[in-house]
Amino acid sequence: MKYILSIFIxxxxxxxLAQKSGADDNQDxxxxxxxxxxxxxxxxxxxxxxxxxxxxxxxSPPLIRFASDQKLRLSFDDLDTKLKTYNxxxxxxxxxxxxxxxxxxxxxxxxxxxxxxDFQYSFNTYRSYIxxxxxxxxxxxxxxxSGNYIIKVYMDGDPEKLVLTRRFMLFExxxxxxxxxNAATIVSERNYKQEVDFTxxxxxxxxxxxxxxxxxxxxxxxRWDNASPNIKPLFVKDKELVYDYNDVNVFPxxxxxxxxxxxxxxxxxxxxxxxxxxxxNVNHIDLLxxxxxxxxxxxxxxxxxxxxxxxxxxxNHNSDIEADYTYVHFFLPYTPLEVDGxxxxxxxxxxxxxxxxxxxxxxxxxxxxxxKLYLKQGYYNYQYVFIRDGENIxxxxxxxxxxxxxxxxxxxxxxxxxxxxxxxxxxxxxxVNSSRGTY
Numbered sequence: 173m174k175y176i177l178s179i180f181i182x183x184x185x186x187x188x189l190a191q192k193s194g195a196d197d198n199q200d201x202x203x204x205x206x207x208x209x210x211x212x213x214x215x216x217x218x219x220x221x222x223x224x225x226x227x228x229x230x231x232s233p234p235l236i237r238f239a240s241d242q243k244l245r246l247s248f249d250d251l252d253t254k255l256k257t258y259n260x261x262x263x264x265x266x267x268x269x270x271x272x273x274x275x276x277x278x279x280x281x282x283x284x285x286x287x288x289x290d291f292q293y294s295f296n297t298y299r300s301y302i303x304x305x306x307x308x309x310x311x312x313x314x315x316x317x318s319g320n321y322i323i324k325v326y327m328d329g330d331p332e333k334l335v336l337t338r339r340f341m342l343f344e345x346x347x348x349x350x351x352x353x354n355a356a357t358i359v360s361e362r363n364y365k366q367e368v369d370f371t372x373x374x375x376x377x378x379x380x381x382x383x384x385x386x387x388x389x390x391x392x393x394x395r396w397d398n399a400s401p402n403i404k405p406l407f408v409k410d411k412e413l414v415y416d417y418n419d420v421n422v423f424p425x426x427x428x429x430x431x432x433x434x435x436x437x438x439x440x441x442x443x444x445x446x447x448x449x450x451x452x453n454v455n456h457i458d459l460l461x462x463x464x465x466x467x468x469x470x471x472x473x474x475x476x477x478x479x480x481x482x483x484x485x486x487x488n489h490n491s492d493i494e495a496d497y498t499y500v501h502f503f504l505p506y507t508p509l510e511v512d513g514x515x516x517x518x519x520x521x522x523x524x525x526x527x528x529x530x531x532x533x534x535x536x537x538x539x540x541x542x543x544k545l546y547l548k549q550g551y552y553n554y555q556y557v558f559i560r561d562g563e564n565i566x567x568x569x570x571x572x573x574x575x576x577x578x579x580x581x582x583x584x585x586x587x588x589x590x591x592x593x594x595x596x597x598x599x600x601x602x603x604v605n606s607s608r609g610t611y
Contacts, residue, residue, distance in 0.1 A: 234340035349602035429553035455498030
């Protein structure tokens with residue numbers, strides 16, 4: 173018996189060491205990285221639930237029409253309840269999300285740096301926090317060029333004290349994009365991949381050299397990590413650009429997202445195994461065990477929200493401050509142990525990152541992978557992804573499978589750098605759903 177116990181302890185230790193080493197090889201430490209990143213990134217552990225969307229709908233992408241009345245809303249929670257001075261500025265980027273050389277006064281009308289003056293304290297929650305938010309463009313900050321931007325939040329007027337960065341976009345309607353979604357053209361891929369063909373019409377907008385001046389990207393479910401490379405037109409006609417490929421515009425269909433509902437912490441929803449709080453009044457939710465679905469047929473009975481999440485408390489008036497925080501515990505039964513990579517919880521709830529915080533660890537006694545996230549009450553989508561050692565791109569199909577029938581959102585972004593200028597205008601955007609069509 174002692175021999176078996178010793179072997180068990182040794183195996184568990186080796187597994188833990190291997191998982192830690194794999195995570196170190198694949199990812200830098202997510203926090204305590206004080207260099208500016210031109211992506212969605214959170215630099216401080218006490219900052220949670222960062223959301224940036226069009227003001228009227230929290231599930232919308234951070235995208236608004238240029239020179240319109242539309243606004244973006246940025247909000248975040250500070251779990252350290254000492255009131256702080258948070259500042260923000262914006263940085264103009266090119267189509268590839270690299271900072272441009274243009275001066276701030278060439279794209280900002282107003283103050284270059286501003287305070288986040290709106291905040292509210294949590295109410296009637298076990299976990300206290302302060303919710304900060306800002307709506308922009310506003311009277312202090314207006315943007316006078318379309319394209320890609322980063323909003324940078326920092327502390328105490330010191331740009332080196334980074335708090336968070338988030339991407340957003342301002343678009344113009346200079347061209348018309350007409351997409352056509354189909355199963356992949358290549359016969360061997362037709363059952364599990366989706367192809368996004370499209371045509372750009374520019375009858376009233378001059379594009380001198382579309383091969384050099386245009387940059388076009390396709391995104392699936394508003395994820396930049398798996399966006400297509402810059403695509404060039406296959407055919408150029410009079411005021412018409414045709415993009416009809418069978419490789420660079422093809423995406424694995426994946427599977428419908430898993431979900432859980434924690435809008436109410438007093439009863440169990442269909443995905444909740446148990447709930448409660450510990451001796452320190454910290455909430456805990458155990459989800460029902462998941463399963464690997466990579467070899468299952470496509471099956472769906474509910475509409476997902478394509479990896480996003482909503483903050484919501486049932487029966488309350490202001491979920492921003494009345495939603496509590498809870499540890500959510502995940503478990504994926506899986507044997508044998510994978511020794512050449514790591515599994516991660518993936519989706520909007522992890523900002524589409526694969527980092528130590530959302531990496532699963534193997535539990536020998538339970539025969540599977542487990543992990544936990546500290547989340548605000550609401551409704552969440554998620555998936556499990558696998559990253560092989562030495563690689564950085566998450567593989568969704570490894571545990572979820574891939575089906576051509578899966579419902580996905582696609583976005584086509586058209587950037588144009590006019591000759592004689594030095595920045596990329598976002599001159600056209602089209603969003604299309606694989607099941608519902610354009611919207």
